[in-house]
Amino acid sequence: MASGLGIIDEYALNIFTDGSSYPKKKRAAGVGVCLVWVNESGDAEVEEYAPPGCQKATIDEMEIAACTVGLQEAKRFLKEKNHFKRVLIYSDSRYVVDNFFKAMHIWPNKRWIGANEMPVENIELWKRLRKEVNRCPIKVNIEWVKAHKSNKYNQAANNLAKQSAEMPFNRPFSHSETTKKWSDRSTRRGCVPVYGQEIKIRIISREYKNKAKTYEYRYEVIDLNDQSYKDLDFVFFDEYLSRNKCFQVLFNNEQRRPFILEVREELDCSKYKY
Numbered sequence: 001m002a003s004g005l006g007i008i009d010e011y012a013l014n015i016f017t018d019g020s021s022y023p024k025k026k027r028a029a030g031v032g033v034c035l036v037w038v039n040e041s042g043d044a045e046v047e048e049y050a051p052p053g054c055q056k057a058t059i060d061e062m063e064i065a066a067c068t069v070g071l072q073e074a075k076r077f078l079k080e081k082n083h084f085k086r087v088l089i090y091s092d093s094r095y096v097v098d099n100f101f102k103a104m105h106i107w108p109n110k111r112w113i114g115a116n117e118m119p120v121e122n123i124e125l126w127k128r129l130r131k132e133v134n135r136c137p138i139k140v141n142i143e144w145v146k147a148h149k150s151n152k153y154n155q156a157a158n159n160l161a162k163q164s165a166e167m168p169f170n171r172p173f174s175h176s177e178t179t180k181k182w183s184d185r186s187t188r189r190g191c192v193p194v195y196g197q198e199i200k201i202r203i204i205s206r207e208y209k210n211k212a213k214t215y216e217y218r219y220e221v222i223d224l225n226d227q228s229y230k231d232l233d234f235v236f237f238d239e240y241l242s243r244n245k246c247f248q249v250l251f252n253n254e255q256r257r258p259f260i261l262e263v264r265e266e267l268d269c270s271k272y273k274y
Contacts, residue, residue: 006145006154010038012088013077015070016145016153019062019093020053020161029057030164031066032157033073037084046153049073050160052169061173063093064125066161071132071140078137086139092147092154100142104130112211116256118236119211125173178205179244182274183220187232192221194235196253199226200267201235202246214238217260222246222272230274235260246272 008014016034021027030053039045051069054062067089074087091097103126107114114120133140145154181204192199200223207216214236221228237260241247246267252259 004144004146006090006143006151008036008038008044008153009086009088010042011083011085012141013037013074013084013086014088014090014153015067015074016090016151016157017063017066017070018091018154018157018161019059019064019066020158020165021057021059021062022165027056027058028165028168029054029059029062030161030166030168031062031069032160032162032164033066033070034153034156034160035070035073035077036153037077046156047073048156048160050163052167053164054170054172055168056172060093060095061122061125062161063091063096064122064129065173066157067091067096067142068125068129068132071129071136074136084138086141087136089140089142090145090151090154091142092145092158094144097142097144099126104133116254118257119209122173123211178218179203181220181232182222183230183232185230185232187218187234189234190255191231192228192233192258194251194253194255194258196251198248198250198264199223199228200246200248200272202269202272203241203243204232206241206243209236212236215240217241222267222269222274224274234258237263239263245269 014036018032021029033049035047112120112123148158201219202222203217203219205218209216217235220232235258246269248264249260250262252261
């Protein structure tokens with residue numbers, strides 16, 4: 001099991017990656033890559049890379065992208081130096097590390113459908129990373145490293161990701177139509193219980209999922225008497241709903257696959273704004 005310390009493998013090309021995303025800067029985002037290898041004298045050599053960032057992206061998107069960029073940068077090293085036995089990617093993203101094997105070997109064989117029978121998140125980015133892994137002439141492994149603790153290379157990647165976000169020249173990876181939320185809370189997938197209840201929500205964002213042929217909505221709970229009041233979560237619905245509108249809807253009873261079964265009525269948002 002990985003220690004999380006990010007110990008350098010002297011026989012590998014070590015790639016420390018990090019992603020950044022800043023909601024207060026209209027979610028400007030970036031990636032940082034720090035390549036580390038041990039030379040013939042036994043000393044560590046380092047090369048850093050901070051490409052232009054994106055105008056808008058989530059932290060998960062940028063963490064995947066950072067791994068892809070790292071492998072792309074590794075190509076010239078693998079041509080010039082052929083003594084490496086493997087490429088070792090270090091990421092402080094549990095999301096990336098925990099899903100890496102599934103993205104490389106399981107999801108592609110299941111048409112990128114997850115355990116909840118819905119398309120996995122960030123399919124195109126995972127596909128790009130898988131393509132680079134398959135192109136690599138030697139084995140690619142990934143390990144988790146504790147974020148911004150005592151590892152200087154992880155900290156360097158973090159600083160590079162911040163620099164990258166200061167140059168948000170690239171277009172977003174995905175397109176989501178969004179309006180400003182009322183709540184001061186962060187969105188947490190799965191935080192709102194789903195048990196076949198009626199619930200009052202306000203639509204914040206909408207994204208059409210081609211694979212599933214349905215819309216994914218980000219919403220906030222607006223009923224003062226609801227235990228999830230002010231919480232933000234995601235739900236699917238086959239029909240089009242307008243952003244910045246309030247609805248009373250009926251949920252299904254599948255926590256892992258939340259769906260709106262029926263829109264009962266449109267509500268007057270002015271009566272619920274907090």
